[in-house]
Amino acid sequence: MRISVDNKRVYAYTGSRALTPDQETVVFVHGAGLDHSVWLLQSRYFAHHGRNVLAVDLPEHGQSEGPALPDIETMAAWVKNLLVALDIQRASVVGHSMGALVALETGAKASERVERLALLGISAPMPVNDALLQAARANDHQAYDMINLWGHNRSVQLGGNPVPGLWMSAQTLRLLERSRPGVLYRDLRACTAYQRGLESAQQLQGPVLILLARQDRMTPPVAAEPLIRRIRDKQRIVLENCGHQMLSEKPDSVLDALKDFLS
């Protein structure tokens, strides 16, 4: 669906379903340089199982109008404004990587609007490798390659996609290649600059799922521990044989964890 948030055109995937007031809503927030389609399997499941789904394209991502938002705090305020624009009183927010930071901050700053939080592939702080930042700043394709290769479990580089017939490595790469110049850099800089994570974690009120991956080289599970310690009502799951791009590497495991948590 196409809506207006902060006077800008925004696209949100709903599973080709109209939003229904009596259904619970789940908002999915993608990671740096990506778009709503990373949530394809998970969002489609909930859209066809009695939930309103809003898998958003953040500003200047996918089909949403720019400019990209400068920091995690502004992105979180944007998520709240999205809910206000659609007159949704409360929603669960699911985020991956940068999207998980956005979800975390939304939970802290707009707790009155947030039912549950699922934070996937998160660490706080989330420092970004300097070589990656510099490549992204130069709009160098090597930035996409670094994310693609570091983001996936090493064995995935040889294939074995759960979705038959698709080459996972190219799936991620093509999405990143679609990002507009400068957007990936702004996203990564926002991740690096966000320092409020631990403080925000202490402010969370509802239940929180933290979903991590054992072979994650970008946000390794150990880097999430300080954050997890500060969350009161939490559930922690670590996926085995999985890297940072858990949505494509282990789509069923992610869906099962979300199903259990959001039920």
Added chain:
Amino acid sequence: MATPRYPRFDTLSLHAGQKPDPITGARAVPIFQTASYVFRDTDHAAAVFNGERAGHVYSRITNPTNAVLEERIAALEGGIGAIATASGQAAMHLAISTLMGAGSHVVSSRSLYGGSHNLLSYTLPRFGIETSFVDPRDAEAFGAALRPNTRLVFAEILGNPGLEVLDVPAVADIAHRAGLPLMIDSTFATPYLFKPFDHGADLLFHSATKFLSGHGTVIGGLLVDSGRFEWTDSDKFPTLTEPYAGFHDLVFAEEYGPAAFITRARKEGARDFGACMSATTAFQILQGIETLPLRMRHHVDNTRKLVAYLNAHPAVESVIYPELPDHPDHALAERLLPRGAGAVFSFNLAGGREAGRRFIESLQLFSHLANVGDAKSLVIHPASTTHHRMDADALRAAGISEGMIRLSVGLEDPEDLMEDLERALRESQK
């Protein structure tokens, strides 16, 4: 962290798409000779059917052995995904039928495999899809033939049988400026010699019957999507940008993003047209691809030796191979095909049709049959076989003479091949 590297071509040829079987530990790709797959429960069944969970439903649409092959060719070509089909012709039909319907138009090279020419010239017009044929050496001709209802630009990387080398970057640029995808039949090159997506093509297909399987044992095709074409930039491709009633109003470009085309091709084309590949065939093609780099190097080495030999032979009027300095596309071949211009080439024999007949019937190592890309060397007379449905004008337009002989050079010892050719050439001139 050190700068990361992707696995290289030879490694991908052996490993891409496969992990050792988690149940048995089998190192080779298992042949999943099954029609269908047991669901865990009703919720799982509904979710797999509705595209909410990954998995297999029915082997006409997906199969675990085929999935390894599909990932492997996608990896080797640098594409986002692939579909294994019953033949190369099925792959071509699947691509066209996914992109367009009645009232649409294709601009194609006129130098094509005979089967592709038949499909475009005679069969698709019955379904309302017309084709304009152009000279593949004239990139601007592709642009000049475009119509408002054109939906695809199509050519072979190496024309059949004249071996015209397509200027893929130039033709891709023309197609893209018109908001259209370029599809390449890359059968003669294989990704070892040429990767169309690196040069601007958007879709490609292979007759995997040829060099990919490499042993003349199976019929199969592979359709590959680069994932780079922006289908939503125009309203030319409603199959990808508008709700599809056949799948709960799914909009493929919105849900699947860069994988929109290949997903629609599977969810509709594989489902409804049903030209699927058997798992056993997929296994044999995988076996072939494991040695593709080794074989292609040897195919090209042998070809170069035979080209040099024939080019100096008094019974041969001319040899058509892009690596020869007098070939019109010599410079283009050097730029696009530095690893070799393939292992199929043609030559014109002195003495015309009758000499050609005596030549073919005198060969002993070369097999006279309608195929290319076998490990064994092959020979055919195009005017009387693969292109026999073309009239004299069409033959001339396709660059085929009555005395033309086409060779597909295999992996035998090149000295034995040259001795076989020498014997037959002598007989041809008696």
